[in-house]
Amino acid sequence: MAITRRHALLLGAALTVSLTAAACGSGDDGSSSGAGAAAPAASAAVSDADIQKALDTGGSITVWAWEPTLKQVVADFQAKYPKVKVNLVNAGTGNDQYTALQNAIKAGSGVPDVAQVEYYALPQFALAKSVTDLATLGAGKLDGTFTPGPWSSVHVGNGIYGLPMDSGPMALFYNKEVFDKYDLKVPTTWDEYLADAEKLHQANPKAYITNDTGDAGFTTSMIWQAGGKPYAVDGTTVGIDFAEPGTQKFTGLWQKLIDGKLLAPTSSWSDAWYQGLGDGTIATLVIGAWMPANLESGVKAGAGKWRVAPMPQWEAGGRATSENGGSSLAIPEAGANKNLAYAFLKYANVDEGVQTRVDGGAFPATTAQLQDQKFQDKEFPYFGGQKVNQVLAESASQVVSGWSYLPFQVYANSIFNDTVGKAYTSSTTLQDGLKAWQDASLKYGEEQGFTVK
Amino acid sequence: MVSEGYSNVRGGLAGRRRSWMGWQFVGPFMAVFALVFLAPIAYSIYLSLFRTRLIGGTSFVGADNYLGVLQDPQFWSAFGRVALFLVVQVPIMLFLALLVALAIDSGRLYGTAFFRISVFLPYAVPAVVATLMWGFMYGTRFGLIGNINEAFGLSLPDPLSPDLVLASIGNIVTWEFVGYNMLILYSALKVVNPSLYEAAALDGAGQLRIIWAIKLPALRGALVIATIFSIIGSFQLFNEPSILKTIAPNSVTTYFTPNFYAYSLSFAGQQFNYSATVAIVMGIITMIVAYIVQLRGMRKAV
Numbered sequence: 212m213a214i215t216r217r218h219a220l221l222l223g224a225a226l227t228v229s230l231t232a233a234a235c236g237s238g239d240d241g242s243s244s245g246a247g248a249a250a251p252a253a254s255a256a257v258s259d260a261d262i263q264k265a266l267d268t269g270g271s272i273t274v275w276a277w278e279p280t281l282k283q284v285v286a287d288f289q290a291k292y293p294k295v296k297v298n299l300v301n302a303g304t305g306n307d308q309y310t311a312l313q314n315a316i317k318a319g320s321g322v323p324d325v326a327q328v329e330y331y332a333l334p335q336f337a338l339a340k341s342v343t344d345l346a347t348l349g350a351g352k353l354d355g356t357f358t359p360g361p362w363s364s365v366h367v368g369n370g371i372y373g374l375p376m377d378s379g380p381m382a383l384f385y386n387k388e389v390f391d392k393y394d395l396k397v398p399t400t401w402d403e404y405l406a407d408a409e410k411l412h413q414a415n416p417k418a419y420i421t422n423d424t425g426d427a428g429f430t431t432s433m434i435w436q437a438g439g440k441p442y443a444v445d446g447t448t449v450g451i452d453f454a455e456p457g458t459q460k461f462t463g464l465w466q467k468l469i470d471g472k473l474l475a476p477t478s479s480w481s482d483a484w485y486q487g488l489g490d491g492t493i494a495t496l497v498i499g500a501w502m503p504a505n506l507e508s509g510v511k512a513g514a515g516k517w518r519v520a521p522m523p524q525w526e527a528g529g530r531a532t533s534e535n536g537g538s539s540l541a542i543p544e545a546g547a548n549k550n551l552a553y554a555f556l557k558y559a560n561v562d563e564g565v566q567t568r569v570d571g572g573a574f575p576a577t578t579a580q581l582q583d584q585k586f587q588d589k590e591f592p593y594f595g596g597q598k599v600n601q602v603l604a605e606s607a608s609q610v611v612s613g614w615s616y617l618p619f620q621v622y623a624n625s626i627f628n629d630t631v632g633k634a635y636t637s638s639t640t641l642q643d644g645l646k647a648w649q650d651a652s653l654k655y656g657e658e659q660g661f662t663v664k
Numbered sequence: 665m666v667s668e669g670y671s672n673v674r675g676g677l678a679g680r681r682r683s684w685m686g687w688q689f690v691g692p693f694m695a696v697f698a699l700v701f702l703a704p705i706a707y708s709i710y711l712s713l714f715r716t717r718l719i720g721g722t723s724f725v726g727a728d729n730y731l732g733v734l735q736d737p738q739f740w741s742a743f744g745r746v747a748l749f750l751v752v753q754v755p756i757m758l759f760l761a762l763l764v765a766l767a768i769d770s771g772r773l774y775g776t777a778f779f780r781i782s783v784f785l786p787y788a789v790p791a792v793v794a795t796l797m798w799g800f801m802y803g804t805r806f807g808l809i810g811n812i813n814e815a816f817g818l819s820l821p822d823p824l825s826p827d828l829v830l831a832s833i834g835n836i837v838t839w840e841f842v843g844y845n846m847l848i849l850y851s852a853l854k855v856v857n858p859s860l861y862e863a864a865a866l867d868g869a870g871q872l873r874i875i876w877a878i879k880l881p882a883l884r885g886a887l888v889i890a891t892i893f894s895i896i897g898s899f900q901l902f903n904e905p906s907i908l909k910t911i912a913p914n915s916v917t918t919y920f921t922p923n924f925y926a927y928s929l930s931f932a933g934q935q936f937n938y939s940a941t942v943a944i945v946m947g948i949i950t951m952i953v954a955y956i957v958q959l960r961g962m963r964k965a966v
Contacts, residue, residue: 310931339718424913447719475805476822481911483806492805619718625918625932632914636826655933660719 265550269294276327280571330364337367344370360610373539375576379499380606419475427627435533499535761845784843824912852886888961
């Protein structure tokens with residue numbers, strides 16, 4: 212049967228549109244996934260002199276990052292080392308940038324010399340040997356420079372794959388006006404938190420203790436604080452167990468909040484979320500120490516009302532905290548000028564650059580800045596003059612050790628709402644949702660060639 | 665077949681010094697066509713025959729990815745969703761478009777031009793903006809639904825809950841595309857020879873009779889075209905669910921529609937090979953369905 216031209220055009224249109232989605236996501240053929248694997252071991256240890264020489268010789272490096280405070284750092288760095296040229300590129304935030312980075316690495320061209328990578332995503336790059344083990348560049352000497360949480364986050368196996376840029380030790384941000392109005396006590400334990408949640412929602416059915424529609428980063432951080440270690444990662448062997456006690460502590464509490472409809476069904480970072488934070492219908496946030504700047508810029512209506520308190524505890528008198536977010540700077544294995552790249556990393560994350568970023572509103576990962584008297588004594592007008600950094604710096608020193616993310620956490624987090632999300636919209640329990648998440652994550656791990664135990 | 669006969673006639677005269685003039689005219693188009701159309705398809709097919717893993721690199725797997733897609737419950741749930749969307753939303757949308765087109769064509773409305781442009785206007789709004797706008801109206805806390813609930817003391821169900829989100833997307837898509845389809849149908853009505861209407865009126869036919877006997881048959885070809893565009897549109901559903909996922913993360917899964925599934929596979933899971941396979945399988949299904957509809961539609965037209 213003859214196909215007329217109009218037939219053919221329509222069929223063609225059908226096919227093209229459907230293939231476009233695949234074509235734009237497939238900028239690599241994967242054949243060179245181990246491109247960087249052959250490179251290391253060439254230079255065993257690089258001395259400080261070598262790094263200094265790289266700075267004196269000069270050259271040009273490209274930095275992919277979305278952290279806004281780096282702009283000033285780059286300007287200062289270039290002023291101090293006039294022979295060095297730094298191209299700061301915003302290649303997208305989070306996952307968008309990782310996709311671009313992964314594509315560039317596989318294509319073997321256009322790879323930046325330095326890239327911002329969040330802690331939860333770093334193991335994925337380390338495992339594929341896409342980023343350099345900074346121990347070969349002298350990062351081992353930085354022990355003690357950073358707070359324990361971020362420092363352990365950049366360790367994968369025996370290597371150091373990034374230098375911590377900022378950190379997000381968790382704390383309780385609460386709306387004091389709401390707490391005063393409904394005579395709530397600032398909770399020090401999760402039991403008190405639950406009691407406040409009930410009391411608040413009863414007094415005002417429109418007000419909630421917090422919002423949650425299922426957030427992978429928040430959930431893992433909560434399990435982390437409870438002492439849970441659901442992810443067991445040893446090289447390419449991966450185990451996931453959400454039936455362990457730490458996870459159950461968290462689900463025991465959170466299930467009660469879900470069942471009692473005590474959580475605002477508002478997604479974080481949505482317009483409704485910002486409104487709720489401003490008008491008092493979302494009374495608290497348990498979130499990372501990077502939040503103050505976001506409140507100041509996003510929730511102007513909340514000025515003067517918000518305060519910061521330590522994270523509620525599982526046991527009265529405890530001080531345990533965990534990290535929520537934060538990112539590092541890493542050096543892709545395919546980068547051309549690693550010594551110069553490392554010099555920039557040190558400047559931005561260890562030396563002068565840190566103070567520049569703190570002044571710009573970032574929350575540091577370095578102990579020197581966190582313990583600096585000026586930093587701790589800074590009064591925040593938005594928080595009614597409270598010395599917020601004292602609470603946050605204390606939290607940074609109490610992060611529970613021994614946590615690890617999956618080497619494919621980026622993917623696992625992307626399917627969190629497919630699985631655990633059901634606990635928020637149906638009769639599925641949180642524990643069952645986590646089990647489904649565990650199964651789906653392990654299935655992916657197996658498909659990707661990991662040994663699953 | 666036609667071209668063979670043609671060259672036979674011309675063969676004796678021009679066969680020897682074959683002119684490349686035609687190719688020179690078509691050349692630029694063919695080059696771009698090959699680059700932006702054929703090459704991506706060929707590359708996707710090439711990709712779909714391999715598998716790349718985080719551990720172990722890339723290997724040739726033949727038809728494994730295709731077998732995987734055909735047995736993938738997530739793919740079929742995505743396909744089922746867009747199929748349901750196609751069966752329910754497309755008839756509603758085309759019926760509304762038909763009503764509007766007939767109403768404007770009837771010549772009994774005041775301000776036809778204004779009416780026509782205002783129905784068409786939503787099509788000019790980018791889908792992303794339209795979805796953001798509707799997403800805000802759907803809000804039960806601060807959006808329009810919330811305001812209605814407050815003003816009238818109602819408690820309307822959340823349009824973005826898992827059970828209703830597909831219907832809510834259908835509403836957005838209908839709003840966006842009624843005007844577009846109306847324009848296709850209206851332009852088909854415009855080419856009907858007015859003398860037919862005069863003849864019908866002389867024979868004593870009423871408006872309904874004219875619609876039934878003249879206008880609808882005249883619209884058949886345009887309706888088939890509009891249906892095929894809508895089938896393609898339904899199967900390609902992507903923008904609306906992808907935007908709504910940010911405000912209703914638990915209602916829109918990463919495998920909500922086949923296109924969104926392909927997107928999630930490659931951008932979150934780095935599974936480019938499997939993603940390409942999903943896109944190819946879906947492209948073939950779309951072709952088959954569109955082709956069947958076209959065959960049936962055209963046969964009736966004869």
